[in-house]
Amino acid sequence: xxxxxxxxxxxxxxxxxxxxxxxxxxxxxxxxxxxxxxxxxxxxxxxxxxxxxxxxxxxxxxxxxxxxxxxxxxxxxxxxxxxxxxxxxxxxxxxxxxxxxxxxxxxxxxxxxxxxxxxxxxxxxxxxxxxxxxxxxxxxxxxxxxxxxxxxxxxxxxxxxxxxxxxxxxxxxxxxxxxxxxxxxxxxxxxxxxxxxxxxxxxxxxxxxxxxxxxxxxxxxxxxxxxxxxxxxxxxxxxxxxxxxxxxxxxxxxxxxxxxxxxxxxxxxxxxxxxxxxxxxxxxxxxxxxxxxxxxxxxxxxxxxxxxxxxxxxxxxxxxxxxxxxxxxxxxxxxxxxxxxxxxxxxxxxxxxxxxxxxxxxxxxxxxxxxxxxxxxxxxxxxxxxxxxxxxxxxxxxxxxxxxxxxxxxxxxxxxxxxxxxxxxxxxxxxxxxxxxxxxxxxxxxxxxxxxxxxxxxxxxxxxxxxxxxxxxxxxxxxxxxxxxxxxxxxxxxxxxxxxxxxxxxxxxxxxxxxxxxxxxxxxxxxxxxxxxxxxxxxxxxxxxxxxxxxxxxxxxxxxxxxxxxxxxxxxxxxxxxxxxxxxxxxxxxxxxxxxxxxxxxxxxxxxxxxx
Numbered sequence: 256x257x258x259x260x261x262x263x264x265x266x267x268x269x270x271x272x273x274x275x276x277x278x279x280x281x282x283x284x285x286x287x288x289x290x291x292x293x294x295x296x297x298x299x300x301x302x303x304x305x306x307x308x309x310x311x312x313x314x315x316x317x318x319x320x321x322x323x324x325x326x327x328x329x330x331x332x333x334x335x336x337x338x339x340x341x342x343x344x345x346x347x348x349x350x351x352x353x354x355x356x357x358x359x360x361x362x363x364x365x366x367x368x369x370x371x372x373x374x375x376x377x378x379x380x381x382x383x384x385x386x387x388x389x390x391x392x393x394x395x396x397x398x399x400x401x402x403x404x405x406x407x408x409x410x411x412x413x414x415x416x417x418x419x420x421x422x423x424x425x426x427x428x429x430x431x432x433x434x435x436x437x438x439x440x441x442x443x444x445x446x447x448x449x450x451x452x453x454x455x456x457x458x459x460x461x462x463x464x465x466x467x468x469x470x471x472x473x474x475x476x477x478x479x480x481x482x483x484x485x486x487x488x489x490x491x492x493x494x495x496x497x498x499x500x501x502x503x504x505x506x507x508x509x510x511x512x513x514x515x516x517x518x519x520x521x522x523x524x525x526x527x528x529x530x531x532x533x534x535x536x537x538x539x540x541x542x543x544x545x546x547x548x549x550x551x552x553x554x555x556x557x558x559x560x561x562x563x564x565x566x567x568x569x570x571x572x573x574x575x576x577x578x579x580x581x582x583x584x585x586x587x588x589x590x591x592x593x594x595x596x597x598x599x600x601x602x603x604x605x606x607x608x609x610x611x612x613x614x615x616x617x618x619x620x621x622x623x624x625x626x627x628x629x630x631x632x633x634x635x636x637x638x639x640x641x642x643x644x645x646x647x648x649x650x651x652x653x654x655x656x657x658x659x660x661x662x663x664x665x666x667x668x669x670x671x672x673x674x675x676x677x678x679x680x681x682x683x684x685x686x687x688x689x690x691x692x693x694x695x696x697x698x699x700x701x702x703x704x705x706x707x708x709x710x711x712x713x714x715x716x717x718x719x720x721x722x723x724x725x726x727x728x729x730x731x732x733x734x735x736x737x738x739x740x741x742x743x744x745x746x747x748x749x750x751x752x753x754x755x756x757x758x759x760x761x762x763x764x765x766x767x768x769x770x771x772x773x774x775x776x777x778x779x780x781x782x783x784x785x786x787x788x789x790x791x792x793x794x795x796x797x798x799x800x801x802x803x804x805x806x807x808x809x810x811x812x813x814x815x816x817x818x819x820x821x822x823x824x825x826x827x828x829x830x831x832x833x834x835x836x837x838x839x840x841x842x843x844x845x846x847x848x849x850x851x852x853x854x855x856x857x858x859x860x861x862x863x864x865x866x867x
Contacts, residue, residue: 262353265319269349270309276352277345278384282505291383300504307502308342316488317346327486328448328459330475334494335526336503339462343431344377346460347414350429351403352387354456357412359429360447364438371416372433377401425450430459436466444471465531473531493529519766519773520802537801538765538811542566543772544797547779550614556643557678559775565609572602616780619643622701623783631701631723632780637674637848644696646676647845649728652720652749653833655825656736659708664817665787668705669829670713672720672727674698675837676845684842693841697771697834699779700724702793702826710738721747725848731836733828752836758804761811764835765802768827771834772797787822796826 262272274294282289284298297305311333318325329346331339351357361373378396381387388396395402403412430447438444451457466472479489494500496515498508515523521540524533532540545566551558552565620636622629641647651673657666676696679686703716721727729750732740737753744751754760771777779793786792799813799822812828815821837844 259353262349263322265324266309266314266317268353269313269317269346272349272353273345276384276386277348277380279341279380280383298504304338304502304504308338311492312339312342312490313346316490322456324456324458325486326488327451327457328461328475328488330461330463330472330479330487330489330491332463332465332472332476332489332491332529334492334501334529335464336506337492337501338503340372340376340433343433343460343462344373344380346458347373347429347431348377348380348387350456350458351401351412351414352390354428355411357403357414357429358427359412359414359431360427361414361416362430362432362443362447363416363418364432364435365418365440373431374401374414374416377414426454427451428454428457432459432461432463435461435463435472436470438470441471464526465529465533468531476531491529494527496523496528519769522802537799538769539772539797539800541570541798544794545570546775547772547777548616548781550616550619550643550778552612552614554614557775562613562775565612569606569609572605576602616778620780622699622780627783629702629704629783631672631720632698634723634725634848637698637700637724640674640698641676641681641847644676644678645681646678646696647681647847648674648676648724649837649840649844649846650700650720650724650726650848651675651833651837651840652717652727652730653829653831653836654713654730654732654737654740655828655832656713656732657708657825658736664823665820666816666823667825668708668713669825670701670703670705670716671826671829671833672700672724673830673833673837674700674724675834675840677842680842680845684845694774694776695771697777699777699782699793699830702782702784702829704784704792710740713740714743717749718747721749728840728844729833729836731832731834733832750836752832754835758810760835761831763838764831765811767838768831768834782826787820793826793830795822796824798822800824800827 257271257275262268264271278291278293280289280291281297281301283292294302294305312329312331316326316329331342333339347359351359361371363371378401381391381396381401382393391401391403395404399415401414402410405411427447427450430451432438432444435444448459451459461472463472475484475487476489476491478484479487496511498506498511511527514527518526520538521533524530542563546559546562549562550556552562619640620632622632624630637648653671653673654669656668674697676698677684677693678696701716701720705712705716717727717730727747727749729752730740730744731752731754733756734753741751741753768777782791782793784792786795789795789798796813799815800811801814802811804810809816811824813822813824816823
């Protein structure tokens with residue numbers, strides 16, 4: 256009979272305890288219904304997955320020397336579906352059942368968190384494992400605590416989910432954080448981790464996928480790589496998105512392909528490829544944003560992969576230079592940096608070569624007049640672009656209207672015009688052998704900042720767009736602030752798409768815009784409207800535009816929008832509204848545009864004190 260001391264032998268003891276005592280919910284061979292079963296009955300492919308988990312985390316991470324854990328913090332940063340959360344809870348359950356006087360905290364990623372995945376899973380595992388529930392007793396599985404009592408009824412160990420740190424938990428013996436990449440404030444983690452430093456056999460376990468490089472997870476990763484913390488063990492796995500790289504037999508290539516289509520906002524790269532470059536929770540990468548200002552390279556269209564390759568190489572070189580010239584605060588590291596004029600001269604030659612190959616949109620059309628003021632793309636330039644791509648156009652307009660009464664933020668009222676086309680559709684509108692969905696092209700024609708937010712000026716802007724491009728096919732806007740725009744559009748033969756901004760609609764809107772950005776089908780000249788911090792307001796807003804499906808409100812938008820001088824998201828919503836308004840318009844709606852040359856707009860001056 257196995258003694259409790261035999262289970263306290265590091266990774267080997269943990270494996271033996273799990274296989275002797277724990278039941279888990281898995282899919283039997285050939286069944287699509289999960290069942291609770293002991294490890295001895297696991298299908299071979301699941302046992303192989305369990306073996307890989309042992310190799311990457313359990314054996315090296317739970318190493319013990321003279322009865323003490325070598326590491327105090329284990330981080331499992333694995334792709335989704337590889338069992339990292341299960342391993343985290345099993346490690347702490349093992350310690351709870353096999354080590355004396357355990358005080359284990361299940362930490363929250365925010366003070367408002369009310370559901371704790373780790374706690375719920377622990378309760379399920381204990382309830383469905385006959386030996387564990389017999390040893391513990393059902394009465395000790397409480398609503399907010401799992402507890403162990405001695406023969407006198409005194410609580411000797413407990414596991415408890417906690418939303419914020421207080422002194423009562425100082426000296427705890429263990430903790431976990433689930434999906435820690437979601438944490439925005441790291442104070443709870445640092446307090447609970449530092450309070451455990453002097454505790455014998457204290458052990459924290461974090462399971463997560465990648466996070467932004469500003470996150471504490473990246474700092475810990477760099478610390479581990481540099482070997483600066485002897486008590487930290489970091490298990491990091493990155494894939495190329497192929498099924499053969501995954502341990503979980505349920506993750507097939509068909510499943511991955513499906514997830515790639517369903518998770519458009521960089522989430523597939525973050526959750527399944529697990530790349531640090533995808534860790535930022537913003538929707539658009541630097542290269543995707545920069546590529547919108549270029550038609551292609553070497554005067555060739557439709558060469559987006561090659562364009563992204565050049566932009567990525569440029570940005571990598573810029574990042575290298577920044578690391579060289581930026582002081583670290585460490586005198587030894589700064590002194591060790593090698594900076595030579597020859598190095599930067601070589602970089603300069605490469606930058607000049609790359610720049611000579613890039614083909615800017617502004618070589619063909621621009622959104623600035625002869626005096627440097629923001630302007631619309633001319634009708635002649637739009638016709639020229641149509642000839643280049645062999646397409647006619649539908650003209651879309653969008654609006655995001657700010658509340659003029661709200662002065663605490665820098666929100667603006669933005670009206671945009673977008674041309675929608677399809678490469679090659681003028682010559683061959685219905686290709687018989689093309690079974691894929693049409694890959695529509697979007698060109699930004701105007702971005703107007705309506706400074707007084709008035710509906711009258713908004714209508715004047717739309718009339719100017721209509722006259723310049725021989726009509727507007729569809730106009731999109733959220734219902735708030737649209738006033739009488741629906742009737743006005745109908746009176747002006749414009750299809751109005753006035754919508755409530757539900758998450759489903761916004762997801763549809765920004766999925767289409769994201770895919771256009773990602774595949775190089777959204778193009779724009781440089782926007783000559785200044786943002787809060789940059790000269791090009793559209794680039795500025797795209798650089799911070801975020802998608803947070805777990806947010807209680809505002810799942811899309813700028814994380815700075817409620818700050819007095821924060822970057823806003825009005826342009827992104829205006830462009831998104833235009834794209835959404837025309838999402839059902841196809842080649843049947845495209846036509847040659849024969850508008851008139853715009854000579855600017857006249858706005859009647861009001862509020863004058865007199866006439867001279």
